[in-house]
Amino acid sequence: MRKTPLLLLTVALGLSACTTPPSTLTPDPVNVTVLGLNDFHGNLEPTGFTPVGAEKPISAGGTEAIGAELAAARKANANTVFVGGGDLIGASPITSGLLRDEPAVYALNALGMSVSALGNHEFDQGLTELLRMQNGGCDSNDKAKACKFDPNYRGATFKWIGANVQYNASSGKTGSPFAPYVVQNVGGAKIAFVGAVTKTTPTIVSPDGVSMLTFTDEADAVNAVVPELKRQNVDAIIMLIHEGGEIVKTDANGKPINADVTYATVGCKVLKTDSPIYTIAKRVDPAVTAIISGHTHQGYNCLVPDPTGKDRIVIQGEQYGHLLQRLDLTVDKANHKVITVKAENLVVNYTEREKAGQLDFAQTQIVTTAKSKVAAISSVEIARLGSPQIQRGIANARNTESPLGDVIADALLEAGKDRGAVIGIMNPGGIRADLPDSTKIKANNAVNFGDVFAVNPFGNTTTILTLTGAQIDEMLEQQFSGGNAEAVKLLQVSEGFTYSYSQSAAAGSKIDIASIKLNGTAISPTGTYRIATNNFLAAGGDNFAAFKSATNVVQLPGVADTDVLSNYLKLKGPSLTNTVKGRIVVLP
Template sequence: MSATSHQRRRRVLAAAAGLTTVGALVAAMPAGAHDRGQGHGHDHGYGYGRTVDVQLLSFNDLHGNLQPPAGSAGRVTHTNEDGTTRTIDAGGAEYLATHLREARKGNRYSITAAAGDMVGASPMLSGLFHDEPTIEALNKLKLDVTSVGNHEFDEGARELARLQNGGCHPVDGCYEKKANGKPKTFRGADFPYLAANVTDEKSGRPLLDPYFVWEKNGVRIGFIGVTLEGTPNIVSAEGIKGLKFGDEIETINKYAKVLERKGVKSIVALLHEGGAPASGSYNYDCDSPGPGDGISGPIVDIAKNVSPQVDALVTGHTHQAYACTIPDPSGKPRTVTSAASFGKLYTDTTLTYDRRTRDIVRTSVASANHVVTRDVPKAADMTQLIDRWNALAAPIANRPVGYISADIENPADLPERPAGNLIADAQLEGMAPADKGGAQLALMNPGGIRAGLVHKASGSEGDGVVTYGEAFTVQPFTNMMTAVDLTGAQLITALQQQVSGSNQAAPKILQVSEGFTYTLDMTKTGADRIVTDSVRLNGEPIDPAKTYRVAMNEFLAGGGDGFAVLKEHKNKLVGASDLDLLTAYFAAHSSPGAPLAPPATGRITVVR
């Protein structure tokens, strides 16, 4: 059965179920519905050798970046043989399509898979249309299968089901019209989303199919898709109400046994969880000095405990680049890969399939990341897709909202970011008036800042204009802002939770508004990294017993990103959206003759 046939089947089932509840969604998509699949457009001739090489092309964390990402978000680092480094401009669906199509040439058996976050936190071209453009682009890319990521749940389970099955948005309706003037219905994904560890709390059944089996000429490879167990901590609670997110290792091992019983012995896990290599270069050898020695983070423990039945792990979430071998529980080397983010890289893995054993010959597996360079011809069909959606977005996206005098960067590797300071200042100003909340300071979660602002975008005249579309790309979630009461003690605890508990291994440093300062001592560990007597507001020490009015988005106010103490707030007042406050700040503080300068850093003093 083809992927398109599966799609039609899901639509019929979905329509019959009515899609009225999460339980109905589960009932509409029975486990194992994608038990047979066919690669897209490949040679159907039969091979006669015992082994056959299967090409696995993979990527992750696209986040709707159909156009080339701007600034540092659109560059990868390459380490030269002499140890020096250089950066390469990368990414863009027009170039990704060209690279993938070129990579498939000459490969009779080729599969394209992804490890989640294909959508969500997307630039305006995709985000304005609830990511329909990205699903359409992935269909054109001939994606065979993907796992869900946490961002697939940004708009809730029902919206994820719509992206899978098709249908126009329940509020915004259909965005395009047919030649006869009638609404053009969004057709949904031609590929299956897999969510093995996302289950209905009451029935225990998976929200979407847990696995998919790709088959061609007797070669069968199973894919199990999971997202990180901690998804509820980093998405809106309302969107995942009634859902349970299970342990990644237990879930993968469970379905590896299911596939084994079905005679599928070659298995790949698509896992939206990742690690951190010791180097930021995409071509870094993370197996030096030994297998997996150059990578850390959650993926290491997961890889070491996932069943040896699984032959490779395609991962994501951390936006890092690596192609490592981490020993499985039996001590046998196993490939673990990630292709950074935003479509800047793709991974090419060769899986040698043994027809007699129906398993992958692990010693023959080879994998490497490749740059999606912009020096190749653009794929014409992707250009047409982008132009079509850009025309629909243009009236909104091209509207100027402000002016900047230089780049306002968002360097993810630094505790304090100019873009974060700008956003926190805008939020404080918007929520400071007494009738708007009376906020005294603002806190902004770093994960909610998706890009910086570029003074001179590629191909522009460099006039420093900030458009609504660019502002949307920086803050695409449109979170509503709140002003709440927190005690000084709770504020200090929130700062400690940046670097302790679930955030100890990968700190999430809150961006703070002007006037709020403290010291972060990285020579210490856990909560002790926060120097408590350094925490000050407008020069005055924070009083643990005093109550402060704090501005933050609803995601943080709900305890998102591991900040449980922020849920203990009182006297919440809901204001405008974060994006509205940002554009209002630009309107108040910038003009063509007096552009806004990047905010100075120095609010967080770091001791190393």
């Protein structure tokens, strides 16, 4: 039995999805359930999640439990459709990631996913590889991983969609490699799902892999296809978008507010108004009934005014399958409109489903097969820590210094010392899991290679480069400005490197260069400093363009991020604890 309370948000709608005035036909209602999964990232197995009101994390997510939730929903309402909010693959744990995420695709196929928005991580390995993931085959850019789960990889049975993804002029092609929308017949109702991915995708994936594509404004692209959908007399339009926001948690002075607003809060109206999803939702055509979002790994069930000022549901289900977004619609097929829509975030409690004997057997087979194929590598013990776990931050926040961030920055520094590195720098978005996850903590504080892979799944390589003190200052300011202004990305820094920043200062002026010190001495604006980082940051990823001005850039051949962390854990493991070192000082 599911103990999580059913929390629903209901919005009455008088919007017709057709181009003609509302008819006077006798209503022909049908109840439709939409279950959405965002930011799954190939997490076939459950991971730790702390529900509202719980003191300790539970095991949540995992495709076996997701399958159980889908089965229950389909039993209650045969008119149930399963959709995605993007980032279904990429940055995945070893059970899927070491097999090129083919197990994740097969799992989603078996779960009956119908359609998903593209996410930025779908493009991690480039467009050509993404099209292989969609269509099948073994002609991969990583043949060591591809078709090792199934020697005849068949591709996804669901469709990735993106209305705002187009070929650019340099590609020599026109149109888009992806459909903008899919129309599903659900219980006789025509439900249109229109997709979009964050337009910032080229700045957060390897640019070479998407050089032939243009990512246009999300709202404009969706609005452009709405008239076409209206001409088809669809009965409802749901937007699937891989872009998100955050709930306002503090005021301008850092004072806590809205601390009680969570994924379970019904109808929240405290999404940050300058967040991408808020500004997009305010501009999307009113004919769109509800918006399933993703990207920011947040749980929220909120209302945002549409262009007419009417409230519209915007929902996101955190990450890794811990939550499913649920929409319950009453659709009038005769008059092509939605009468009501309800929303909730549903906790996927693996432990409860397992105890009740309800885990999805077909998923168990997929997970077991995938685990067996990587077991020899995944189970290798790397080190034993000085504490049971080293965490990547409270609620996986990317705007704070974290214990694990400190460790990884130190590991980068250690890896680059023989090339003259004096500073190690890590991007917080590259840290994907606690070490280890709460579901995998061992009595002897051991971590294995699978735990390390979950933390650093990208396969990034190590780069050593030189920046001046002034460029370092510029790089640190970019944590709060430009593409990072709406969602701060606080770089994690190594031992001996310290600085302070002001929360209230204007963007571009948050850091006094005099506060930036190396081993207690202020850096010189004209001095040069060797930095160890990953190739993603070195290329200016995550909007850190200052790295692109670096000189004397050296790639360490064959040194992947998992090697860097593994080697450091072997060297320092027993001395490493879940402690923030306080290298970054936050001022009012």
